[in-house]
Amino acid sequence: MSEKNILTVGGLTKIIKEILEESFPSFSLIGEISNFKSHYSGHWYFTLKDSDAQISCTMWKGYNNYVFFKPEDGMKVIITGKLTVYPPRGSYQIDIRSMKPAGEGELQAAFERLKRKLFEEGLFDEVYKKEIPSSPKKIGVVTSIDGAAFKDIISVAQRRYPLVELVIAPAKVQGAGAAESIVNSIKQLNLHKDIEVIIVGRGGGSIEDLWAFNEEIVARAIFNSKIPIISAVGHEVDFTISDFVADLRAATPTAAMELATPDVNDIYMTIESFIDNSFETLLEKIDFANESLVNVIDSYGFRQPLDNVRRKSQQIDNAVYRIENNLERRLIDYKSSLQLLTSKIDSHNIEKTLKKGFVLVTQQNKFVLRGEKFVAGDSFRLKFFDKEIEVN
Numbered sequence: 001m002s003e004k005n006i007l008t009v010g011g012l013t014k015i016i017k018e019i020l021e022e023s024f025p026s027f028s029l030i031g032e033i034s035n036f037k038s039h040y041s042g043h044w045y046f047t048l049k050d051s052d053a054q055i056s057c058t059m060w061k062g063y064n065n066y067v068f069f070k071p072e073d074g075m076k077v078i079i080t081g082k083l084t085v086y087p088p089r090g091s092y093q094i095d096i097r098s099m100k101p102a103g104e105g106e107l108q109a110a111f112e113r114l115k116r117k118l119f120e121e122g123l124f125d126e127v128y129k130k131e132i133p134s135s136p137k138k139i140g141v142v143t144s145i146d147g148a149a150f151k152d153i154i155s156v157a158q159r160r161y162p163l164v165e166l167v168i169a170p171a172k173v174q175g176a177g178a179a180e181s182i183v184n185s186i187k188q189l190n191l192h193k194d195i196e197v198i199i200v201g202r203g204g205g206s207i208e209d210l211w212a213f214n215e216e217i218v219a220r221a222i223f224n225s226k227i228p229i230i231s232a233v234g235h236e237v238d239f240t241i242s243d244f245v246a247d248l249r250a251a252t253p254t255a256a257m258e259l260a261t262p263d264v265n266d267i268y269m270t271i272e273s274f275i276d277n278s279f280e281t282l283l284e285k286i287d288f289a290n291e292s293l294v295n296v297i298d299s300y301g302f303r304q305p306l307d308n309v310r311r312k313s314q315q316i317d318n319a320v321y322r323i324e325n326n327l328e329r330r331l332i333d334y335k336s337s338l339q340l341l342t343s344k345i346d347s348h349n350i351e352k353t354l355k356k357g358f359v360l361v362t363q364q365n366k367f368v369l370r371g372e373k374f375v376a377g378d379s380f381r382l383k384f385f386d387k388e389i390e391v392n
Contacts, residue, residue: 017085024083130228136196140189149253161261162348178212201232213240232256354385
Protein backbone atom coordinates (compact mmCIF):
# COMPACT_ATOMS: atom_id res chain seq x y z
CA MET A 1 0.00 0.00 0.00
CA SER A 2 1.44 3.34 -1.10
CA GLU A 3 1.58 6.30 1.26
CA LYS A 4 -0.81 8.20 -1.06
CA ASN A 5 -3.63 5.83 -0.04
CA ILE A 6 -3.11 6.30 3.72
CA LEU A 7 -5.67 8.64 5.31
CA THR A 8 -5.28 10.78 8.40
CA VAL A 9 -7.85 10.64 11.17
CA GLY A 10 -8.92 14.17 10.37
CA GLY A 11 -9.14 13.41 6.66
CA LEU A 12 -11.32 10.33 7.22
CA THR A 13 -13.56 12.24 9.61
CA LYS A 14 -13.92 15.01 7.05
CA ILE A 15 -15.03 12.51 4.37
CA ILE A 16 -17.51 10.89 6.77
CA LYS A 17 -18.84 14.34 7.77
CA GLU A 18 -19.44 15.35 4.12
CA ILE A 19 -21.15 12.06 3.25
CA LEU A 20 -23.46 12.02 6.30
CA GLU A 21 -24.40 15.70 6.27
CA GLU A 22 -25.12 15.69 2.53
CA SER A 23 -27.15 12.46 2.82
CA PHE A 24 -29.28 13.68 5.78
CA PRO A 25 -29.77 17.44 5.34
CA SER A 26 -33.24 17.40 6.93
CA PHE A 27 -35.41 14.68 8.48
CA SER A 28 -37.90 14.06 11.30
CA LEU A 29 -37.40 11.55 14.08
CA ILE A 30 -39.48 10.24 16.98
CA GLY A 31 -37.95 9.07 20.24
CA GLU A 32 -37.71 9.40 24.00
CA ILE A 33 -35.64 12.09 25.73
CA SER A 34 -32.99 11.07 28.25
CA ASN A 35 -30.10 12.87 30.00
CA PHE A 36 -31.61 16.26 29.23
CA LYS A 37 -29.37 19.21 30.16
CA SER A 38 -30.07 22.91 29.74
CA HIS A 39 -26.69 24.68 29.54
CA TYR A 40 -26.23 28.11 31.11
CA SER A 41 -25.65 29.41 27.57
CA GLY A 42 -29.25 28.51 26.73
CA HIS A 43 -28.41 25.52 24.51
CA TRP A 44 -30.01 22.10 25.09
CA TYR A 45 -28.14 18.78 25.07
CA PHE A 46 -29.80 15.38 25.40
CA THR A 47 -30.07 11.86 24.03
CA LEU A 48 -32.95 10.65 21.87
CA LYS A 49 -33.55 6.90 22.16
CA ASP A 50 -35.92 4.03 21.49
CA SER A 51 -35.74 0.33 22.36
CA ASP A 52 -33.08 -0.33 19.69
CA ALA A 53 -30.68 2.62 19.68
CA GLN A 54 -29.85 6.11 20.86
CA ILE A 55 -28.33 9.26 19.35
CA SER A 56 -26.97 12.52 20.76
CA CYS A 57 -28.88 15.72 20.07
CA THR A 58 -28.18 19.43 20.29
CA MET A 59 -30.70 22.28 20.07
CA TRP A 60 -29.26 25.77 19.99
CA LYS A 61 -30.79 28.68 21.91
CA GLY A 62 -32.00 30.40 18.76
CA TYR A 63 -34.19 27.39 17.95
CA ASN A 64 -35.27 26.18 21.39
CA ASN A 65 -36.78 29.61 22.14
CA TYR A 66 -39.67 28.51 19.91
CA VAL A 67 -40.46 25.35 21.90
CA PHE A 68 -43.58 26.05 23.99
CA PHE A 69 -42.89 23.38 26.64
CA LYS A 70 -39.93 22.35 28.77
CA PRO A 71 -38.52 18.94 27.72
CA GLU A 72 -38.13 16.31 30.43
CA ASP A 73 -36.46 12.92 30.64
CA GLY A 74 -38.88 10.22 29.54
CA MET A 75 -40.94 12.52 27.31
CA LYS A 76 -41.60 11.22 23.80
CA VAL A 77 -41.08 13.88 21.14
CA ILE A 78 -40.89 14.39 17.38
CA ILE A 79 -37.87 16.41 16.27
CA THR A 80 -36.83 17.86 12.91
CA GLY A 81 -33.18 18.53 12.15
CA LYS A 82 -30.10 17.55 10.25
CA LEU A 83 -27.27 15.10 10.88
CA THR A 84 -23.90 16.61 11.80
CA VAL A 85 -20.48 15.25 12.72
CA TYR A 86 -18.38 16.65 15.55
CA PRO A 87 -14.74 16.08 14.35
CA PRO A 88 -12.91 16.49 17.71
CA ARG A 89 -14.67 13.40 19.07
CA GLY A 90 -15.39 11.69 15.79
CA SER A 91 -19.07 11.41 16.78
CA TYR A 92 -22.25 12.23 14.97
CA GLN A 93 -25.30 13.96 16.39
CA ILE A 94 -28.57 15.61 15.37
CA ASP A 95 -28.69 19.38 15.04
CA ILE A 96 -32.36 19.98 15.97
CA ARG A 97 -34.37 22.81 14.41
CA SER A 98 -37.85 22.10 15.85
CA MET A 99 -39.46 19.91 18.52
CA LYS A 100 -43.02 19.00 19.51
CA PRO A 101 -44.61 16.41 21.83
CA ALA A 102 -45.55 13.11 20.22
CA GLY A 103 -49.27 13.61 20.89
CA GLU A 104 -51.34 15.04 23.75
CA GLY A 105 -50.54 12.01 25.85
CA GLU A 106 -47.00 13.24 26.39
CA LEU A 107 -48.18 16.66 27.57
CA GLN A 108 -50.72 15.03 29.87
CA ALA A 109 -48.01 12.83 31.34
CA ALA A 110 -45.79 15.89 31.93
CA PHE A 111 -48.79 17.63 33.52
CA GLU A 112 -49.34 14.73 35.92
CA ARG A 113 -45.62 14.53 36.83
CA LEU A 114 -45.42 18.22 37.71
CA LYS A 115 -48.75 18.12 39.52
CA ARG A 116 -47.56 15.20 41.65
CA LYS A 117 -44.22 16.92 42.35
CA LEU A 118 -45.76 20.22 43.48
CA PHE A 119 -48.43 18.42 45.50
CA GLU A 120 -45.75 16.53 47.40
CA GLU A 121 -43.92 19.82 48.06
CA GLY A 122 -47.11 21.26 49.56
CA LEU A 123 -47.75 24.02 47.00
CA PHE A 124 -51.44 23.04 46.79
CA ASP A 125 -52.05 23.02 50.56
CA GLU A 126 -54.96 25.13 51.81
CA VAL A 127 -52.83 26.49 54.63
CA TYR A 128 -50.92 28.63 52.09
CA LYS A 129 -54.03 30.02 50.39
CA LYS A 130 -54.38 33.78 50.92
CA GLU A 131 -57.79 35.37 51.47
CA ILE A 132 -59.34 37.23 48.54
CA PRO A 133 -60.53 40.74 49.60
CA SER A 134 -64.26 41.36 49.22
CA SER A 135 -64.09 44.95 47.92
CA PRO A 136 -60.63 45.66 46.45
CA LYS A 137 -59.84 49.19 45.33
CA LYS A 138 -57.16 48.09 42.87
CA ILE A 139 -56.89 44.79 40.94
CA GLY A 140 -53.91 43.61 38.88
CA VAL A 141 -54.54 41.66 35.66
CA VAL A 142 -52.04 39.39 33.88
CA THR A 143 -53.28 38.42 30.41
CA SER A 144 -52.96 39.28 26.74
CA ILE A 145 -54.46 42.69 25.94
CA ASP A 146 -55.35 41.38 22.47
CA GLY A 147 -57.55 38.55 23.74
CA ALA A 148 -61.27 38.38 24.39
CA ALA A 149 -60.58 37.57 28.06
CA PHE A 150 -59.15 41.08 28.58
CA LYS A 151 -62.27 42.73 27.14
CA ASP A 152 -64.54 40.51 29.25
CA ILE A 153 -62.66 41.42 32.44
CA ILE A 154 -63.01 45.15 31.76
CA SER A 155 -66.69 44.80 30.86
CA VAL A 156 -67.53 42.93 34.07
CA ALA A 157 -65.60 45.43 36.21
CA GLN A 158 -67.49 48.38 34.67
CA ARG A 159 -70.82 46.66 35.17
CA ARG A 160 -70.37 45.29 38.69
CA TYR A 161 -68.04 47.73 40.45
CA PRO A 162 -67.06 50.84 38.44
CA LEU A 163 -65.10 52.26 41.39
CA VAL A 164 -62.36 49.60 41.07
CA GLU A 165 -59.06 50.47 39.38
CA LEU A 166 -57.47 47.89 37.07
CA VAL A 167 -53.69 47.68 36.64
CA ILE A 168 -52.85 45.73 33.49
CA ALA A 169 -49.56 43.83 33.17
CA PRO A 170 -49.68 42.57 29.56
CA ALA A 171 -48.27 39.08 29.04
CA LYS A 172 -47.81 36.56 26.29
CA VAL A 173 -50.12 33.66 27.17
CA GLN A 174 -49.37 31.16 24.41
CA GLY A 175 -46.36 29.71 22.63
CA ALA A 176 -42.63 30.07 23.19
CA GLY A 177 -41.65 32.52 25.93
CA ALA A 178 -45.19 32.74 27.34
CA ALA A 179 -44.29 31.23 30.72
CA GLU A 180 -41.43 33.70 31.21
CA SER A 181 -43.70 36.59 30.20
CA ILE A 182 -46.38 35.57 32.75
CA VAL A 183 -43.79 35.24 35.52
CA ASN A 184 -42.36 38.68 34.75
CA SER A 185 -45.83 40.30 34.83
CA ILE A 186 -46.66 38.70 38.20
CA LYS A 187 -43.38 40.01 39.64
CA GLN A 188 -44.03 43.50 38.26
CA LEU A 189 -47.47 43.67 39.89
CA ASN A 190 -46.00 42.53 43.20
CA LEU A 191 -43.93 45.72 43.23
CA HIS A 192 -47.17 47.71 43.70
CA LYS A 193 -48.07 47.81 47.39
CA ASP A 194 -51.63 49.03 46.80
CA ILE A 195 -52.74 46.16 44.53
CA GLU A 196 -54.99 43.88 46.61
CA VAL A 197 -55.59 40.93 44.27
CA ILE A 198 -54.25 39.69 40.91
CA ILE A 199 -56.15 37.85 38.17
CA VAL A 200 -53.96 35.61 35.98
CA GLY A 201 -55.52 33.92 32.97
CA ARG A 202 -56.67 33.70 29.37
CA GLY A 203 -59.50 32.28 27.27
CA GLY A 204 -59.94 28.66 26.29
CA GLY A 205 -57.86 26.58 23.89
CA SER A 206 -56.13 23.27 23.37
CA ILE A 207 -53.74 21.75 25.88
CA GLU A 208 -50.88 23.18 23.80
CA ASP A 209 -52.45 26.66 23.88
CA LEU A 210 -52.80 26.58 27.68
CA TRP A 211 -49.44 24.95 28.36
CA ALA A 212 -47.72 28.11 29.64
CA PHE A 213 -49.94 27.84 32.74
CA ASN A 214 -48.65 24.29 33.30
CA GLU A 215 -45.00 25.37 33.49
CA GLU A 216 -43.22 25.03 36.83
CA ILE A 217 -41.83 28.58 36.78
CA VAL A 218 -45.38 29.98 36.51
CA ALA A 219 -46.63 27.77 39.33
CA ARG A 220 -43.82 28.90 41.64
CA ALA A 221 -44.31 32.57 40.72
CA ILE A 222 -48.00 32.29 41.69
CA PHE A 223 -47.13 30.48 44.94
CA ASN A 224 -44.46 33.07 45.87
CA SER A 225 -46.68 36.07 45.11
CA LYS A 226 -47.30 38.24 48.17
CA ILE A 227 -50.58 39.38 46.61
CA PRO A 228 -53.50 36.89 46.45
CA ILE A 229 -53.94 35.43 42.96
CA ILE A 230 -57.06 34.18 41.19
CA SER A 231 -56.29 31.73 38.36
CA ALA A 232 -58.71 32.02 35.42
CA VAL A 233 -57.44 29.85 32.59
CA GLY A 234 -59.63 28.57 29.75
CA HIS A 235 -63.21 27.42 30.17
CA GLU A 236 -64.97 25.55 32.98
CA VAL A 237 -63.65 22.13 31.91
CA ASP A 238 -60.01 23.27 31.64
CA PHE A 239 -57.65 22.72 34.57
CA THR A 240 -54.01 23.82 34.72
CA ILE A 241 -51.27 23.64 37.33
CA SER A 242 -51.86 27.35 37.97
CA ASP A 243 -55.40 26.56 39.15
CA PHE A 244 -54.10 24.24 41.87
CA VAL A 245 -51.40 26.65 43.13
CA ALA A 246 -53.46 29.86 43.04
CA ASP A 247 -55.31 31.15 46.09
CA LEU A 248 -58.60 30.79 44.20
CA ARG A 249 -59.59 29.16 40.91
CA ALA A 250 -62.20 30.70 38.60
CA ALA A 251 -63.81 28.79 35.76
CA THR A 252 -63.35 31.68 33.30
CA PRO A 253 -61.77 35.18 33.27
CA THR A 254 -65.29 36.63 33.49
CA ALA A 255 -66.00 34.54 36.59
CA ALA A 256 -62.69 35.68 38.09
CA MET A 257 -63.70 39.34 37.96
CA GLU A 258 -67.11 38.45 39.43
CA LEU A 259 -65.37 36.70 42.32
CA ALA A 260 -62.98 39.62 42.85
CA THR A 261 -65.56 42.42 42.93
CA PRO A 262 -68.83 43.12 44.76
CA ASP A 263 -72.00 43.95 42.84
CA VAL A 264 -72.97 47.63 43.08
CA ASN A 265 -76.63 46.59 43.32
CA ASP A 266 -75.82 44.52 46.40
CA ILE A 267 -74.14 47.57 47.94
CA TYR A 268 -77.28 49.63 47.37
CA MET A 269 -79.42 46.93 48.99
CA THR A 270 -77.05 46.66 51.97
CA ILE A 271 -77.18 50.40 52.61
CA GLU A 272 -80.97 50.50 52.33
CA SER A 273 -81.32 47.47 54.60
CA PHE A 274 -79.01 49.07 57.18
CA ILE A 275 -81.07 52.27 57.22
CA ASP A 276 -84.36 50.37 57.53
CA ASN A 277 -83.06 48.12 60.29
CA SER A 278 -81.56 51.05 62.21
CA PHE A 279 -84.82 52.98 62.02
CA GLU A 280 -86.88 50.02 63.23
CA THR A 281 -84.41 49.30 66.04
CA LEU A 282 -84.59 52.87 67.30
CA LEU A 283 -88.38 52.85 67.21
CA GLU A 284 -88.46 49.60 69.16
CA LYS A 285 -86.14 51.06 71.81
CA ILE A 286 -88.30 54.18 72.10
CA ASP A 287 -91.48 52.15 72.47
CA PHE A 288 -89.86 49.93 75.10
CA ALA A 289 -88.57 52.92 77.07
CA ASN A 290 -91.93 54.67 76.88
CA GLU A 291 -93.74 51.57 78.08
CA SER A 292 -91.32 51.18 80.98
CA LEU A 293 -91.82 54.78 81.99
CA VAL A 294 -95.61 54.50 81.89
CA ASN A 295 -95.43 51.41 84.11
CA VAL A 296 -93.27 53.25 86.61
CA ILE A 297 -95.59 56.28 86.65
CA ASP A 298 -98.62 54.09 87.22
CA SER A 299 -96.97 52.28 90.13
CA TYR A 300 -98.11 52.87 93.74
CA GLY A 301 -95.02 54.83 94.72
CA PHE A 302 -95.73 57.57 92.19
CA ARG A 303 -99.46 57.95 92.85
CA GLN A 304 -99.09 60.02 96.03
CA PRO A 305 -96.43 62.60 95.14
CA LEU A 306 -98.36 63.85 92.09
CA ASP A 307 -96.20 66.91 91.56
CA ASN A 308 -93.04 64.86 91.45
CA VAL A 309 -94.63 62.52 88.94
CA ARG A 310 -95.68 65.38 86.70
CA ARG A 311 -92.20 66.86 86.81
CA LYS A 312 -90.60 63.55 85.92
CA SER A 313 -93.19 63.04 83.19
CA GLN A 314 -92.24 66.33 81.62
CA GLN A 315 -88.57 65.34 81.70
CA ILE A 316 -89.46 62.09 80.03
CA ASP A 317 -91.41 63.90 77.32
CA ASN A 318 -88.41 66.11 76.69
CA ALA A 319 -86.12 63.08 76.48
CA VAL A 320 -88.46 61.34 74.02
CA TYR A 321 -88.63 64.51 71.96
CA ARG A 322 -84.81 64.69 71.79
CA ILE A 323 -84.60 61.03 70.79
CA GLU A 324 -87.13 61.53 68.01
CA ASN A 325 -85.24 64.59 66.75
CA ASN A 326 -81.95 62.69 66.88
CA LEU A 327 -83.53 59.79 64.98
CA GLU A 328 -84.79 62.16 62.28
CA ARG A 329 -81.35 63.79 61.95
CA ARG A 330 -79.64 60.40 61.66
CA LEU A 331 -82.14 59.30 59.03
CA ILE A 332 -81.41 62.48 57.03
CA ASP A 333 -77.65 61.83 57.37
CA TYR A 334 -78.05 58.24 56.12
CA LYS A 335 -80.07 59.43 53.13
CA SER A 336 -77.46 62.10 52.32
CA SER A 337 -74.67 59.51 52.50
CA LEU A 338 -76.61 57.18 50.22
CA GLN A 339 -77.24 59.97 47.70
CA LEU A 340 -73.54 60.93 47.76
CA LEU A 341 -72.44 57.33 47.19
CA THR A 342 -74.99 56.93 44.40
CA SER A 343 -73.76 60.14 42.79
CA LYS A 344 -70.12 58.98 42.97
CA ILE A 345 -70.91 55.63 41.40
CA ASP A 346 -73.10 57.22 38.75
CA SER A 347 -70.33 59.71 37.85
CA HIS A 348 -68.21 56.79 36.60
CA ASN A 349 -70.84 55.81 34.02
CA ILE A 350 -69.06 56.37 30.71
CA GLU A 351 -72.31 56.21 28.73
CA LYS A 352 -73.80 59.20 30.57
CA THR A 353 -70.58 61.14 30.05
CA LEU A 354 -70.76 60.47 26.31
CA LYS A 355 -74.41 61.55 26.25
CA LYS A 356 -73.29 65.00 27.43
CA GLY A 357 -71.33 65.43 24.21
CA PHE A 358 -67.94 64.13 25.28
CA VAL A 359 -65.93 61.95 22.92
CA LEU A 360 -63.40 59.19 23.65
CA VAL A 361 -60.30 59.27 21.43
CA THR A 362 -58.25 56.09 20.99
CA GLN A 363 -55.05 55.67 19.04
CA GLN A 364 -53.05 52.46 18.75
CA ASN A 365 -55.63 50.77 21.05
CA LYS A 366 -54.94 53.28 23.84
CA PHE A 367 -57.00 56.19 25.15
CA VAL A 368 -55.49 59.60 24.33
CA LEU A 369 -55.70 61.48 27.63
CA ARG A 370 -53.56 64.52 26.70
CA GLY A 371 -53.10 66.52 23.51
CA GLU A 372 -49.37 65.94 23.68
CA LYS A 373 -49.97 62.20 23.52
CA PHE A 374 -51.85 62.51 20.18
CA VAL A 375 -49.72 61.33 17.24
CA ALA A 376 -50.55 63.47 14.24
CA GLY A 377 -50.83 61.54 10.99
CA ASP A 378 -51.71 58.22 12.64
CA SER A 379 -55.23 56.81 12.39
CA PHE A 380 -57.50 57.25 15.40
CA ARG A 381 -61.02 56.32 16.55
CA LEU A 382 -63.71 58.62 17.91
CA LYS A 383 -66.34 57.09 20.18
CA PHE A 384 -69.58 59.07 20.48
CA PHE A 385 -72.61 58.00 22.48
CA ASP A 386 -74.44 56.66 19.44
CA LYS A 387 -71.60 55.48 17.18
CA GLU A 388 -67.85 55.10 16.62
CA ILE A 389 -65.89 56.72 13.76
CA GLU A 390 -62.52 55.50 12.44
CA VAL A 391 -60.36 58.39 11.10
CA ASN A 392 -57.40 57.34 8.95
